[in-house]
Amino acid sequence: MANFETSYIDDYICENIEEFLKFxxxxxxxxxxxxxxxxxxxxxxxxxxxxxxYITVNDIENKLNSDVLFEYFDDMFYREKEDGTRKYSNQTINNRQSAIKSLIEYLRGRKVIKYDLDDLTILESLPTTGEEIEMIPFDLAMKYAEYFGRESQGLEKSLIINLATETGMRAKELLSAEWSNFIEVEDGVILKSNGYNKGKGNKEWIDKISKELYNELLQLKTIGNEKKLFTLTYKQLDGMMKRGNRILNKTGIDYSFHSFKKLAVTMCYLNNGNCIDSAMKKARHSNVNTTMRYLRLTDLNVTGIISAKMNTSEKLYKTVSHELLLECLEEMRPEMLLLLNNKIKNKSSEGDYL
Known part of the structure; x- marks a missing residue:
């Protein structure tokens, strides 16, 4: 009879964890x-x-790798209670991050596990003063897309920014998106969740994009992305934003990938006549208070609007020269010009100004 060597692939490390805690x-x-x-x-x-x-070496090395942990803590940050407020405070998230990072460093130092500690740098402590993630300005978002489009995997990096800015999809949803999520219709392309690729809280999501943007996305198939749109990782997105903040960003604000979602929600709100319901649907929020918080904390340059109105004639734009009007429009924020162009387009389609 043949002799078979019996060995365990995974080794239980409960004693090492207890040693760490006692330490x-x-x-x-x-x-x-x-x-x-x-x-x-x-x-x-x-x-x-x-x-x-019941904890094993494999659990720590593979099931709790840096990408898994990043997604876990990112989900904790945005998880909401029924009243729309955050479920977990920054301090709670920081406590869990510190615990698992310290444990991994301890186990790695004792040679119990193999783990690249540099990967843990993506797990940064959150501010405990209640600071919120800011909306990235539209023109800066486009600069990020253009800049990262010249890097390795540039097509993916550029298009994932464009799709995030267009749809407000979270990083998890984008990285899981497949071509089967798209349905072409007469006036655009429906982007809809199916199967395992649902939104936060296991919720269904749906959006609609132009055929022009969809055709740009189809370029991803030419580089071999036949099932999923993107082969990027959370770690790459995090590194991308850090480089962008350092190289391109002069605002002094550290934007995260979620800042593109805030931009998408804000532009939806403005593009639909300040309709909070449209913004809520775009953000896929279950509570309107969450959407209001998104919009209220975004710098829309409306501070002091009453005073500004008192000191400026409402009809001033009608009295200035055409050249001055164009000059002033050129200096407006790109998202404001986009709203104006959309209004012009809609009015033109009605036939009144043709």
């Missing part, structure tokens, strides 16, 4: 309690294991 407890019993609670939640949420004795 933390030497300096502060509160730190040990906080870390123990935080790790319990991560193991339960991502590994579906509630006890340390």
């Amino acid at each position: 933390k407890g030497r300096r502060s019993i509160n730190t040990e309690k906080t870390y123990r609670s935080a790790l319990n939640m991560i193991f339960k949420d991502k590994l579906f294991k509630s006890e340390y004795k």
Whole structure:
């Protein structure tokens, strides 16, 4: 009879985790309690294991790799309660990040696991002062798309920014998007969730884009992306935004990929006559308060509008020269010009100004 060698692919590391927690407890019993609670939640949420004795090397190395952790904490940041407020505070997220990062560093140092610690740099501490992610200006978003279009995987990077700006889809939804999500119709292309690719909270989502944008996206098939649109990772998107903020951004604001969603929601709101319902649908929010928070915290240059109105004639634009009017329009923000051009286009299509 043949001899078979029996070995375990995964080694349980519960004793190492307990050692780590006891080590933390030497300096502060509160730190040990906080870390123990935080790790319990991560193991339960991502590994579906509630006890340390079932945690393995493979769990840490592969099932909790940097991309998985980035997605996990990103989802925590945007998860909402029924009243539209955030479910998790920045401090709670920071506690969990610190716990898992410290554990991985400890296990790596003890040579229990193999893990590239540089990958953990994408997990940055969040501000604890209630700061919100800002909307990126439209012209800057287009600069990012143009700049990253010249990098490796430039076509994907440029188009994922354009699609995020157009639809307001989150990074997770975009990275999971497949060609089967698209349905061509007479006046455009429907982009709709199906199967596993649903939005936050396992919700269905739907949007509509122009055929022109869809044709641009089809270029991705020419580089071998036959099933999914994008082969990028969360880590690449995060690095991309950091480079953009450093190289192209002079505002002093650190924009994240989610800033494109804020831009999409804001432009939808303005493009539809300040319709909060349209913006809410665009954002796929379940509570209008969340959408209001998006719009209220976005700098739309409306501060002091009453005073400005008192000191400026409402009909001034009708009295100035054509040259001055054009000069002033050229200096307006690109998104404002886009609204004006859309209004002109719609009026022209009605036949009154042909």
